[in-house]
Amino acid sequence: MTHLVVLGLDSRDDAERVIQLTEDLAKQQLLQREDAAYAYKDAKGKVRIQQTVNLAGAGAASGALWGTLIGLIFLSPIAGFAVGAASGAIAGKLTDIGINDDLIKQVGQELQEGHAAVFLLARSATVDRVVDALKPFSPTIIQTNLTKEREDELVQALQS
Known part of the structure; x- marks a missing residue:
């Protein structure tokens, strides 16, 4: 607990x-x-x-990683990185944990x-x-x- x-x-x-x-x-x-x-x-x-804990920063890092992986799958790693980082930062800001x-x-x-x-x-x-x-x-x-x-x-x- x-x-x-x-x-x-x-x-x-x-x-x-x-x-x-x-x-x-x-x-x-x-x-x-x-x-x-x-x-x-x-x-x-x-x-x-x-x-x-900077939730926006953590979210951006996580989002950038996932965005890059998805971008590699769809042959656009730079766009995937940018979209993933932005969405991860927003998710981190909106998630009130702790x-x-x-x-x-x-x-x-x-x-x-x-x-x-x-x-x-x-x-x-x-x-x-x-x-x-x-x-x-x-x-x-x-x-x-x-x-x-x-x-x-x-x-x-x-x-x-």
């Missing part, structure tokens, strides 16, 4: 470091991250959102100026190692879809 955890952090810099940390943990196979994003409120009070954008915006509105929230969607994790890696950032749990018992355990582990 995939779990969503939203962590509150003191700054945008901390959010960027936590996102990088989750990438590193995923490379070490300690975290199976499906998606991640962060939101922060700038000095003017505007919510800014950074997504880690973390719900409305949730990110909603949580972002509640942030204090200068503070940030990191949104992690993960299938599995080596919990003790991930928690130990996050502790230096002193995150707070803003929201999660974990059971109440598991959420309480996570809060306790991050505070100890």
